Amino acid sequence: MKVFVIGLGLIGGSFALDLKASLKNVKIFGIDEREDHLEQALELGLIDTKAELNDLNIADLVFLAIPVDVSLNVLPKILDLVNDNCVVIDAGSTKEHLCKTVSSHSKRRNYLAGHPIAGTEFSGPKAAIHGLFRNKTNIICEVEKTAFKLQERALEIFQAIGMRIRYMDPASHDRHIAYVSHLSHISSFMLGKTVLEKEKNERDIFDLAGSGFASTVRLAKSSPAMWTPIFNQNKKNVMETLDEYISNLKHFRRLMEEDNFEEVFSEMERTNHIREVLNGLNKNEEFKIVENGK
C-alpha cells in the first residue's frame, strides 16, 4: 500500500510510525513544505521516501496532518490529484469549515473527515512517537459521504493502529471539542501568561512550582502555528466556552470576596465528580467501534 503523509509533525509522523509497525507492505511517502522536516523524517525512519503533491496519483491512502487553515487550501488540490481508489483522511481539530469547503468537490467520496484525539504538547518530526494512537478515539464526521469501500479501508487501518471510532456531524464535533479540548488550551496558555508576567523578575520562584502547576500549564507549550487557526475556525464555539469559563471564575472570586467559603467548598466538591469522568478516560479500553449517533 502506498501511503502519502502530508505534514510530518507529531501527528503525521506518529501515524507513519504506527502504520509501518502495524501493516505489511506499506511504503510511506512524505510531503512537507519544510525541507528540514523532510530530512528529519527520513533520518528518523518516519518515511521511506520524499515526495511531492504531483506524485499523489499513485497513492492508495493520503493522511493530511497540517494546520487547519492550510488544509482548507490543500485538501481540494489533493482531491483533484488522487485516483478514484484513494482515500484521503485528515486529522484536523476543526471539521465544519473543512467539510463545507469540499462538500461539492467532485471527489468528495474520496475524503474521510477524521480527528484523532491524540497528541502531546510537542511538535515537529522529532515529536513523533510509536503507539500514539493506541486506545485513543478517532472522531469521524459525515462518514456517509465517503465511498463505502474507502470507509472500509480507513476503518481497517484505524483498527490496526488500535483506535476506537466515534461518529459525529461536523457542527456537533466543533461544539463539543471546544469544551473538552480547545478551552483547556486557552486556560493553560493564560495561566502560563499570568504566572510568567507576575514572576518575570523572580526567576527563582519557579523552584516553588510543583507537579500540579506543571500539569495545569503543560498545554501552554503547544504550537501557536497549529492552535491559532483552530481558534479562528472554531471562533464562535470557543468564545462561548470562554464566556462560561470566565463567568465561573468570577463567581468563584465573588464567593471568596463574600467570605462564603461554605459555597467555595461545595463548588469544589461538586466538581470532584470529574474524577469518575477522568477514570473513564484512563480506562485502557479494547478497540471497539461504537455508533453513538451524535
Place this chain on the structure above:
Amino acid sequence: MKVFVIGLGLIGGSFALDLKASLKNVKIFGIDEREDHLEQALELGLIDTKAELNDLNIADLVFLAIPVDVSLNVLPKILDLVNDNCVVIDAGSTKEHLCKTVSSHSKRRNYLAGHPIAGTEFSGPKAAIHGLFRNKTNIICEVEKTAFKLQERALEIFQAIGMRIRYMDPASHDRHIAYVSHLSHISSFMLGKTVLEKEKNERDIFDLAGSGFASTVRLAKSSPAMWTPIFNQNKKNVMETLDEYISNLKHFRRLMEEDNFEEVFSEMERTNHIREVLNGLNKNEEFKIVENGK
C-alpha cells in the same frame, strides 16, 4: 527517634513512609481524628502505633499535616505539650497566619514552619506513596525563629528524604505560592465545572476528551476540605491572582472577537517560554541547600 505524625493523609503518610525508609531506629506514632484513617495507616504500615495528643511529651519530632484551618488551633496545643528538645514541623500551604498565631508562644523555638511542594490530587492514607518528597522543594519560613539544634535535626531529615530547601519569609511565600500553586487549582476546578455543566446531558462526550484535558483538569480532583481553608487563609493573594487571570482571559477573548489572530498567535508564542521554565522543574536535581534569601 520517636516521630509523631499528626494527620495520616497523603502528605503525613508519605512522610512516614520516607522516614522509615531513610532512617534507622525510627518509631512512627500516628494521630488522626478519624479512627478509620488510623486503622488504614496501621494496616498499610505507615505508622507503628496509634497515639494521642497527650503522648506528645515523648516525641523527638512532630510532623503536622492537617488542613490549614485546623492547624491554627492545633499547633499551639502541640507546642504546649511537647518537650523542650522536640521539633514540630508543619506542611501547610499557607504560612502567614500560622506563623503569626504562634509568634509569641513560649515554645516558638520548637516550631519549624515548612511547606513541602509535593503532592498528588489524591488524599487519605491510601494515597501515601514512597519517595513523594525526593527532589522536591521544601520552603522553610522564619528559620531564624527555630532553635538552632532543632533546625539542624529538621534539615538532616529533609536531606535524608531527598528534599531541597528554600528559605522565605511567610508573606512572600503566601504571595508567590498563590501564583504557582493556588491559582492552578482554581483554574482547574473551574475548567472542570465549565465542561461538566455543559456536557451534563452528554455522557458520551468525555470519550472525546484526550490527555490534554485530563492534564489540565487533574487538580479538580483535589480535596475541598484541604483547599477551602487554604483559599480562605490566602484570600487576598489568591483574589489578586484570579483578577489577573480573568483579565488575561478576557483580553484573549477580545482579540478573538476582533479577529486579531496575529496577536492571538503572539500571545501564545510569548507564553511558550514556559517550556524552559517547566524543563527546569523537571530536572532531576541532586539534593542541595540553596539560601536564596527571598
